[in-house]
Amino acid sequence: GSFAVSSFVSTIGKSAFSLPFEDGSGAALAADAGSLAGYVYLNAGGTLVRQPGPVVGAELSWNGLRLTVTASLPAEAGISGYTGKPTCVSLSGPVAAGGSEYDVTSVMDGAFRSCKTLASASLPGVEEIGKESFYGCSKLVSVSIPDAKSVGVKAFARCSHLSELDMGGHLRTVSAYAFFGCSALASFDGGGSLKTVGSYAFSGCSSLRDVSLGPALATIGAKAFASCPIESVDLSPVLKTVKDQAFAGLEFRDSGGSVLAHTAAALRGHAFSGSGGVLVAEQ
Known part of the structure; x- marks a missing residue:
């Protein structure tokens, strides 16, 4: 018979196997995860022989x-x-x-960096978006990555024409500078799983007006939304940290008109809307 050892196996106990292992050339393999993970093995006369594979x-x-x-x-x-x-x-x-x-599950670091022809990307199944993966793609207009879990540092920074963005509902992390300077982006929906927005993540998004951050957000980094003309934003009830100048240029008020501090304690659990840089908590 045969069996497979997944690439994701990290530990194999000392007495897990009673039969010896060999690679395809007959050389002995140690019965540990580093040697065995990621291959199929065939029982050939009492010896488990590694089969060719990716x-x-x-x-x-x-x-x-x-x-x-x-x-x-x-x-x-x-x-x-x-x-x-x-x-x-x-x-x-x-x-x-x-x-x-x-299965294509990631866009690796710098994969499309400064590609001046790319206009659209539709990448279902991709979960990880590496740092600077689309940095400076100046003609990129439409992006759909509905299974994304993380967006790396500067992943879409300076994509000045990006206006259509679908990140689905699985996103957990938007790293620092991820969408920095995306001046055509008018809205962002983080879905229901987003926990962290990094420093300067949306800084300089000069068209960003509607922001939905979802119920799980815990941390907003420094200047994450600085200089964004936001007109609506929801802040989760579990928000723990709002770092310096995260919403620089905006003023928050409670439903009675009193100015609120830019702290998690003051802002958490409220949806705000308004215009001209003044956002009032909705009742």
Whole structure:
């Protein structure tokens, strides 16, 4: 028979297996996670022999994209770059490359950095968006990554034409400078799982008016929304930290008109709306 050891196995006990392991050339393998994880093994006469499979770190190409294998069981890859002058990048399920099928689960650091032709990206299944992955994509207008869990540092910074953004409902972290200077972005919906918005994450988003941060948000970093002309925003009841000048340029008031401090204690659990830089708590 055969069995698989997932790429995500991190520990294998000393007496977990009674049979010895070998690689395909007959060399002995230690029965630990570092040696065994990510492969299928076939019982050949009492010895468990590793079978060929995707190699983590291997580079592949698919439809003008460069992929890097990030896990072998299950077979997963990240987008690490591109060739040519792409205008649209889209996924519709597993991709076939190098003789195997891969789930594309990440856009790796710098993958599309400063790509001047990319106008849209539709990437269902992608969960991790690496740092500077779309930095400076000046023609990027539309992004849909509905399974995203994290947006890395400067991931979309200086995407000055980005106006259509769908991050789905699984997002947990928006890192520092993630959308810095996205001057065409008018709204942001963080879904129901967002916990952290990093420093300067939306600073300089000069069209950002409607912000939905959801019920789970705990931390808002320094100057996260500085210089944003926000007209509506909801702040979760579990908000713990609002760092310096997170909402620089805005004034918050309670429903009676009294000015509120820019602290978690004063702002948490309220939805605010208004105009001209003055936002009043809704009753």
